[in-house]
Amino acid sequence: MGRDGIAGLVVLVVSVVLFGLTFRIQSNPLVPVSPAFYPRLVLGATAVLSALMVAIDLVKRRRAGPTPAPAKAAAAKPRYDMVVILFAIFAVYVLVLPYLGFRIGTAAFLAVMQYAMARPRSLRAWIVLALVALVATAATHAMFETYLQVLLPRGRWTDF
Amino acid sequence: MFELLGGALIHILQVKYLLPLFLGTLAGVIGGALPGVTITMTIIVALPFTFGLDPLQGLAAMAGLYVGGSAGGLVTAVLLGIPGTPSTVATTFDGYPMGRKEPGRALWLGIWGSFFGGMLGGVFLIFTTKPLAEFALAFGPWEYFSLFVLALSMVAGLVEASLVKALVSGFIGLIVTVLGNDPMLGGPRLTLGIPFLEGGIPFLPVLIGVFAFAQIMSEVEKSGGAGSMAPPVANAGSLKVSQLKVIWEILSRPFLLIWSAIIGVWIGVLPAIGGSAANIMAYDQAKKFSKHPEKFGTGIPEGIIASEAGNNANVGGSLVTIMAFGIPGDAVTAVMLGAMTIHGIQSGPLFIQQHPDIAYGIFAAYIVAHPIMVLILGLGARFAMRIMTIPKSTLFPIVLVLCVIGAFALDNSMDTVYVLLAFGVIGYLMVKAGFPLAPFILGAILGDQIEINLIRSIMTDPNPMLFITRPISGGLLLASVASVVFSLWQHRRTQRRMAAAAAAPSDEDIADF
Numbered sequence: 001m002g003r004d005g006i007a008g009l010v011v012l013v014v015s016v017v018l019f020g021l022t023f024r025i026q027s028n029p030l031v032p033v034s035p036a037f038y039p040r041l042v043l044g045a046t047a048v049l050s051a052l053m054v055a056i057d058l059v060k061r062r063r064a065g066p067t068p069a070p071a072k073a074a075a076a077k078p079r080y081d082m083v084v085i086l087f088a089i090f091a092v093y094v095l096v097l098p099y100l101g102f103r104i105g106t107a108a109f110l111a112v113m114q115y116a117m118a119r120p121r122s123l124r125a126w127i128v129l130a131l132v133a134l135v136a137t138a139a140t141h142a143m144f145e146t147y148l149q150v151l152l153p154r155g156r157w158t159d160f
Numbered sequence: 161m162f163e164l165l166g167g168a169l170i171h172i173l174q175v176k177y178l179l180p181l182f183l184g185t186l187a188g189v190i191g192g193a194l195p196g197v198t199i200t201m202t203i204i205v206a207l208p209f210t211f212g213l214d215p216l217q218g219l220a221a222m223a224g225l226y227v228g229g230s231a232g233g234l235v236t237a238v239l240l241g242i243p244g245t246p247s248t249v250a251t252t253f254d255g256y257p258m259g260r261k262e263p264g265r266a267l268w269l270g271i272w273g274s275f276f277g278g279m280l281g282g283v284f285l286i287f288t289t290k291p292l293a294e295f296a297l298a299f300g301p302w303e304y305f306s307l308f309v310l311a312l313s314m315v316a317g318l319v320e321a322s323l324v325k326a327l328v329s330g331f332i333g334l335i336v337t338v339l340g341n342d343p344m345l346g347g348p349r350l351t352l353g354i355p356f357l358e359g360g361i362p363f364l365p366v367l368i369g370v371f372a373f374a375q376i377m378s379e380v381e382k383s384g385g386a387g388s389m390a391p392p393v394a395n396a397g398s399l400k401v402s403q404l405k406v407i408w409e410i411l412s413r414p415f416l417l418i419w420s421a422i423i424g425v426w427i428g429v430l431p432a433i434g435g436s437a438a439n440i441m442a443y444d445q446a447k448k449f450s451k452h453p454e455k456f457g458t459g460i461p462e463g464i465i466a467s468e469a470g471n472n473a474n475v476g477g478s479l480v481t482i483m484a485f486g487i488p489g490d491a492v493t494a495v496m497l498g499a500m501t502i503h504g505i506q507s508g509p510l511f512i513q514q515h516p517d518i519a520y521g522i523f524a525a526y527i528v529a530h531p532i533m534v535l536i537l538g539l540g541a542r543f544a545m546r547i548m549t550i551p552k553s554t555l556f557p558i559v560l561v562l563c564v565i566g567a568f569a570l571d572n573s574m575d576t577v578y579v580l581l582a583f584g585v586i587g588y589l590m591v592k593a594g595f596p597l598a599p600f601i602l603g604a605i606l607g608d609q610i611e612i613n614l615i616r617s618i619m620t621d622p623n624p625m626l627f628i629t630r631p632i633s634g635g636l637l638l639a640s641v642a643s644v645v646f647s648l649w650q651h652r653r654t655q656r657r658m659a660a661a662a663a664a665p666s667d668e669d670i671a672d673f
């Protein structure tokens with residue numbers, strides 16, 4: 001099964017599971033149309049379309065026959081490892097933000113992200129990294145809290 | 161109308177509104193000039209800055225950002241040969257060859273082309289929004305439902321991916337809206353045991369997460385996050401040029417300018433196609449109508465004027481759709497729609513009647529943004545080139561922090577930030593799976609309205625034939641079927657052409673012998 005087939009299958013499973021859950025939605029006797037009506041319509045149509053996606057993929061692959069192993073491309077390999085690392089750093093940032101607070105959490109996040117994306121190789125680069133983390137945090141905090149009256153998260157552990 | 165517009169122009173020229181408009185335009189120009197940073201991402205980053213402003217200030221900033229962003233991409237397109245945004249791809253075709261010889265002329269042809277194209281788009285915006293909104297007032301729930309179905313089917317049909325995949329993407333967007341909340345009665349449904357979902361999923365963090373992460377992670381994939389957005393420029397040459405001469409070069413080609421603007425506006429009105437198609441189609445049309453099409457691509461003014469007039473007129477068209485029908489023309493107007501909702505303004509046919517001050521304020525901001533854009537690009541082109549050398553490792557983390565602030569500030573809750581993270585992952589996976597994002601976003605935005613209008617129509621009269629027998633509703637549904645059939649036909653034609661092209665080289669080889 002190709003990329004489209006797998007993607008279609010995932011959507012199909014999710015829509016079928018959610019479709020099943022619509023039977024737990026309670027109807028309101030005062031309203032003639034159940035709150036489950038529209039979700040069932042949407043989820044049913046999604047299931048049909050995603051099944052069609054899987055079928056098209058299977059038919060295409062069968063018609064094309066066995067595909068030869070792709071030649072190694074000269075282009076640079078996608079850095080999926082870096083994508084996973086950055087998602088993980090962001091997830092940790094989001095999860096610790098309520099505990100550390102915006103200022104500490106964001107300064108740490110900016111420093112770690114910069115380090116992960118381009119490791120500093122000189123003292124100057126380290127100083128730039130630290131300055132970017134501190135100045136960007138201070139500037140966004142001042143701008144939003146002071147001038148735009150947007151309250152940013154306070155840390156439960158740090159109260160800062 | 162002219163009285164209201166005049167009043168709005170005077171209003172918008174006050175420092176209170178002019179400053180956010182200027183800053184929005186500046187941010188748009190910078191974001192547009194940065195290759196790899198789209199207007200959508202720029203507007204997402206700028207969104208939290210508008211929360212503390214009054215509605216017109218915030219929307220003026222966004223209008224400026226949209227105008228600035230649409231034009232900003234031409235700086236790199238002309239001087240580096242790298243389109244700053246996808247909507248300046250065609251500008252590079254003639255802009256860069258001319259920019260290597262006469263950088264000042266190429267840049268200013270682009271700037272003034274954007275200006276005149278944008279102003280023509282503004283004429284359309286001002287004169288058609290009200291009549292279209294009045295026409296939409298005659299709509300009942302059947303017509304609205306059919307209109308939203310048309311919007312979704314058009315988007316699904318017009319994106320490059322396969323029709324089925326685009327439709328699945330649109331339906332995934334609709335699924336987002338069925339989770340958690342019944343918009344008719346306000347009761348919980350399909351909450352998956354998550355208390356936060358009882359209020360439904362707010363669409364702005366969905367939009368921010370999907371677009372910001374899809375773009376940033378795609379860039380990270382390429383280089384691991386190292387390097388800058390564009391190579392440093394040694395010397396862009398002299399940018400000085402006779403302004404009158406450049407303006408005359410444009411105005412002496414009125415058909416080219418007007419036709420490019422019409423194409424831009426028309427593409428802007430159609431949901432979710434965007435400036436890139438306007439830019440390329442206007443260029444393509446200019447080439448087809450030209451007496452010397454063979455010169456296109458060598459650095460001729462027509463190529464720059466058409467492409468830039470097209471993509472800036474597109475902005476006017478997109479704004480018409482959101483202001484008259486409440487349907488976002490593209491991702492940028494989708495964010496604007498979200499910003500309106502945050503400020504308690506419901507866009508749609510009643511918007512111009514209920515909030516004429518804001519509607520005409522947006523028109524005025526759109527008009528005033530154009531001379532500001534000319535000023536910023538004229539004075540700051542060299543500065544913008546320097547900003548492009550900011551490393552991605554500095555830029556992207558700051559963008560993500562601004563996304564977090566934008567999501568958090570929606571209701572001062574971390575829950576919306578978790579939604580941002582979840583849809584960041586989902587958006588990235590969707591891109592990797594080849595799902596187009598435009599139908600997904602439109603589905604997520606229109607889902608509630610589709611449900612409300614469908615249920616209202618059934619509750620008013622359960623006869624389903626009314627969707628077909630009511631003339632406007634039937635016409636709209638017919639148009640959506642036509643749109644799907646057209647896209648199927650177009651897809652088949654493209655496949656046939658590709659197959660023919662694959663066979664063509666061997667024929668040419670034979671001919672060469």
